[in-house]
Amino acid sequence: MPMTRRLRVLHVGKFYPPHRGGMESHVQTLARELSAEVDVEVLVSNDGRQTVRETLDGMPVTRIGTLASFASASVNPGMARAIRQAAADVVHFHHPNPTGVLSYLASGRRGPLVVTYHSDIIRQRVLGAAFAPVLHRFLRGAHAILASSPDYAASSPVLRRHAERVRVIPFGIDAASFERADAEEVAEIRARYGPRLVVAAGRLVYYKGFDYLVRAMGAVDGRLVILGDGPLRRALQALAEELGVGQRVTLAGAVPELAPWYHAADVFALPAVARSEAFGLVQLEAMAAGTPVVNTRLDSGVPFVSRDGETGITVPPADADALAAALRRLLNDAALRRRLGDAARERVRREFSLEGMVADTLAVYREAATPVMDVSRNPSR
Template sequence: MAGAGLRVLHLGKFYPPASGGMESHVQTLARAQAALGAQVEVLCANHAVDGQGTSHEFHGRSPTREDWDGLVRVTRLGRLASVARMDVMPDLPRALSRALGRGVDVVHLHTPNPTWVLALDVVRGLPPLFITHHSDVIRQKVAGALFKPFEALLYARARRVLATSEAYVPGSPLLRAFRSKVRALPLGLELAPYLQPSNAAREAEARWRAEGPLWLMVGRLVYYKGLFTALEALTRVPGRLVVVGQGPLEAEARRRARALGVEGRVTWAGYLPPDALVGALRAATALWFCGNARSEAYGLSQVEAMASGKPVLNTAIPHSGVPWVSLHEQTGLTVPVGDAAALAAAARRLLEEPGLAQRLGHAARERAVAEFRHDVMAWRSLSLYAEALGRPAPVAAPTALRLAETA
């Protein structure tokens, strides 16, 4: 097998059922690497106080616990506190020492992640380090500036720094500083639930379809998702906006919807179980991906929509992978950042131009299958490890998938 015998330790912020793109990526990559024969372990913070819920906002002290996600050993470190996005985890030194003591060939860190960066900065004799740079620190300018020397120190020790797309590299001072060791590793997903939906997903789709034109947003309700732009655009198009996610801006967004007069056409769905989300994606006319800052570096929900055969309306965030994931006039339509009128015009095109939504959706599904499958991502990651470590490259590349019918 491609990863036979390789021992990989992933260091993440949190792990599902905690919500979030980085969290789902760590799980997908860890599972897929294990399926290719690697021995995979994950260390992360325990988001849950009582073992329940998906939000990783701090609500009190959580315990340390260890479990298995299939073939992946997962240690969730208890949190004592969370200060300026840094998690205080008293068991971290001991848990890291135990994990390294079991034998590790590759340590794979996912950033931004100040807790782990500071912890690894003081570890000597660290195994070969790989860092997936999910995004720059954009909004927290003061904290980011104070943290930058510690981050640079660790990046200098890394064998490879992995960007989620080549498009993100030119706009990132940190990635540019280490350009010689930067490689691209596009994020991928397990696509089977979208290509071959369950009966429960089809039943959920039927319920959503009764709503008429359906526009979908998926993600945490935070500033860089562009939710207010979407609400303003909704005033100019027919249909219902379904907002899937939770976060600190929900109350303000509800007030904004009320002020704009669209409160009755917005569904605040919160967290949706996987089958219900697949059903909503299949029923939707399009995904609205309205990111407004480079904190939005990629957008895995775009891949979910594309695999479901749906076009994506995304934004031209400079030096972000967002418009690279879904391509303008090929798999969706790209509009300027923060431009509600342009977003509404793109949405109306999907409703008014015969065959446009179907053409874009079909191409979106093809691109998802070719570029964003979990096994393709895992094989690429193992190949990058091998190249940096001077080992033979994995020879068993994933075989092509026949495009599944989703109609």
């Protein structure tokens, strides 16, 4: 007789909120939503040397102490043992996480493995090349490799090599939480920054391409607010001052709620310049608010999320002139903004629902765990 207890799933990631990042946000959202159907445990790195165990959203979260870091990767001596000892039926691993891969292999763990492949290793080319044999060995042991878009699955040399294991499950969001925003907050933002407002959001790192957006503002009659923080903040502020647009470009830092900003914006911009921006989850949030998007034509999921001429305008990467032209076109045409914004909202509801992402992921778990056990519930989309 098949077992009917709830499936136990261990999520292994790099970090977990309040640590900021697209992967961290996705792991939190997915784990939280899955916990209604399966028993979820989260295992990640801690910023400090101490291992910290806590319960968040009713789930056990273990942050393994970090001894050192190398090429943006944490070295966690206790990670392999934690993976080996976890009472999980399925391990769901989130990559890129090179030291996590090494820990998984060192753990000697056997059993169902599902990998969400968020991105190739882009910037550390030497590390990526040296690590490739280890990564391919790891991926050969996976029951399924989840990609967030067909575009990334097709463009990644790593995923092409493991095409028979790749499943496309687009990231989903709780659209309702972005479809509405506090009217007073929206009005306050509009009053502070005026009409013709462009908003961007993300970590201030090279691959986001915010420097090209700042340059574009020299040819755009409007205001730009960039939400988020990171190592390039001073450089971006200096660039804005140097170009004479410092009065129209605001680096607002991190904000507690993004929804009011999406609703206040006339246009949302994601000017990414590298495939490290594999999806661009912030696009979905802005689209759910009914805001048209200007993004870039990368070999990643970025132009898959917001489609050129349907939900926004797509331009070549690293092209400030093209960015400026797209922003001017949208800022000058309210009817076009409404048409693209309405289509954007509908696309999120139709193609990027949280329920769909969770149901599809659970289906992969059921398949991976069979005949180990049966999942206790059979979710429907």
